[in-house]
Amino acid sequence: MALTEPVQGLFGRLERRFITASFIPVLIFVVALLGTIGLARRSKGDLIGAWIRLQTASQAVLIMGLLLVCWFMASLLYSNWRKIVRLYEGYPIKRIFSKVFPGTGQFARWRQMPGVAWHVRQQGKADPGELYERYFADKHVENTLPTTIGNILLSSELYALDRYGLDVNLLWPRLYWQLPDEVRRDMEIFKEEHQVPIALSFVSALFAVTAGITTFVLRSSWLVFTLATSIGLALAYASYRLAIERTEEYAEQLRTTVDLYRRLLLDNWRLGPKSFEDEKTILRISVAVHSIGEGPTVWVTRSEHNKRSSASLGGLGGPLALVRTGDLVELDVPGRKLTLKVSNEELAKRREVWKPKARKYERGYGRIFSQHVSQADKGCDFDFLEGTAPIPDPEIH
Numbered sequence: 001m002a003l004t005e006p007v008q009g010l011f012g013r014l015e016r017r018f019i020t021a022s023f024i025p026v027l028i029f030v031v032a033l034l035g036t037i038g039l040a041r042r043s044k045g046d047l048i049g050a051w052i053r054l055q056t057a058s059q060a061v062l063i064m065g066l067l068l069v070c071w072f073m074a075s076l077l078y079s080n081w082r083k084i085v086r087l088y089e090g091y092p093i094k095r096i097f098s099k100v101f102p103g104t105g106q107f108a109r110w111r112q113m114p115g116v117a118w119h120v121r122q123q124g125k126a127d128p129g130e131l132y133e134r135y136f137a138d139k140h141v142e143n144t145l146p147t148t149i150g151n152i153l154l155s156s157e158l159y160a161l162d163r164y165g166l167d168v169n170l171l172w173p174r175l176y177w178q179l180p181d182e183v184r185r186d187m188e189i190f191k192e193e194h195q196v197p198i199a200l201s202f203v204s205a206l207f208a209v210t211a212g213i214t215t216f217v218l219r220s221s222w223l224v225f226t227l228a229t230s231i232g233l234a235l236a237y238a239s240y241r242l243a244i245e246r247t248e249e250y251a252e253q254l255r256t257t258v259d260l261y262r263r264l265l266l267d268n269w270r271l272g273p274k275s276f277e278d279e280k281t282i283l284r285i286s287v288a289v290h291s292i293g294e295g296p297t298v299w300v301t302r303s304e305h306n307k308r309s310s311a312s313l314g315g316l317g318g319p320l321a322l323v324r325t326g327d328l329v330e331l332d333v334p335g336r337k338l339t340l341k342v343s344n345e346e347l348a349k350r351r352e353v354w355k356p357k358a359r360k361y362e363r364g365y366g367r368i369f370s371q372h373v374s375q376a377d378k379g380c381d382f383d384f385l386e387g388t389a390p391i392p393d394p395e396i397h
Contacts, residue, residue, distance in 0.1 A: 017191070017192050017195065018078050021081070021192065021198075021199040022074040022075075022077045022081070023071065023074040025074075025077075025196075026073045026074040026077060026203065027067075029073075029206065030069065030073070031066075032211075033207060033211060036211045036214060036228045040218040040224055077199070081199075084198065085195070089145060089154075090115070090149075094110070094145065094146070097110060110142075114146075115145075115147060116144050116145070120141060120144055122135065132156065132159035132255065133152070136155045136162075137158070137162060148244050149198075149240075149244060149247050153247065153251055156252075157169060159258075160255070168254070171265065175258075175265050178264040179261055187257065190246075190250045190253045191250060194243065194250035196246075197240070197246055198239070198243045201239035204232050204239055205232065207228075207232040208228070209232075211228035215228055319340055321354055322342075322347055322354065324350075327341070327342055328341035328342075329341065368382075374386075
């Protein structure tokens with residue numbers, strides 16, 4: 001029992017993704033590379049015989065050393081995992097291209113790249129039902145990446161941006177921890193199934209290159225050289241094809257999660273949009289606010305939630321009715337003041353030419369509302385329902 005608890009504590013700290021997407025692929029790579037070196041230097045029988053002749057302690061030390069080497073290499077792979085995924089998405093290629101061909105006309109050259117040109121043609125032939133599965137709207141064609149995996153993941157990001165105004169890269173970390181536990185578990189499973197084939201593809205390609213160089217340096221037979229490189233490249237391609245299927249499933253899960261749970265962000269911010277367009281506006285504003293940078297930031301907007309106070313003050317000829325595009329407005333948050341930085345003379349001129357808008361409702365509840373509901377500072381109540389006793393202001397939390 002005393003030995004079991006520390007072991008459970010050690011493995012409890014490890015992410016399952018580290019084992020499946022890093023340690024196991026690296027272990028396979030190391031064992032396969034050692035086997036290739038053995039075949040390049042001596043026969044299989046000599047290797048087995050040499051291992052049998054070793055003492056048990058020596059065998060245990062070699063196995064522990066092999067596992068430690070694999071653990072160290074897996075840690076390096078895991079710490080650079082995001083870079084490897086970006087490599088398979090094609091971003092490093094696009095970054096290098098932009099540095100080699102800067103300035104105007106860059107996309108014209110970029111779309112002539114073999115992988116990019118193929119995906120642009122496929123996007124033009126895509127069925128509308130495939131939009132945001134592997135391909136995206138034509139307005140984003142300049143963002144086309146040279147790999148299928150890259151375009152699949154980019155499509156899921158652009159889906160959330162075009163449909164809801166939600167930048168997944170920016171707001172996903174905030175949304176993820178508000179998801180129900182079972183949804184987060186499902187997301188981790190889909191993410192793991194998407195990453196494991198990419199890891200196998202990367203390690204297999206690395207094995208093909210390393211084994212080819214090793215057999216060449218050791219002057220092994222061409223048969224061993226051809227077998228090692230061919231097997232490595234074949235496994236790399238097969239794993240990449242599998243990664244495409246798993247990436248499509250992961251991207252579909254991302255889109256579904258955004259569809260079902262995006263409102264958790266707004267609920268957490270205590271915002272209750274009344275319409276779909278209102279929701280998109282709030283999400284776009286939140287993206288802009290979070291993109292500004294660190295430090296205290298104030299984002300001021302006229303919201304539909306205070307329509308009565310803002311619209312009516314303007315409709316009655318108040319200060320909002322005299323504001324024009326380009327005017328400077330000073331906001332004093334501690335002093336709770338909003339000052340229009342326009343001279344009294346200019347305001348007087350604007351007031352002379354100002355005309356109230358035609359009344360929208362001439363009868364019914366609309367007319368009663370416009371004539372008898374007071375302004376926000378007086379409670380937005382019907383004037384004929386007001387009593388003589390003063391009503392204290394409510395507490396604001």
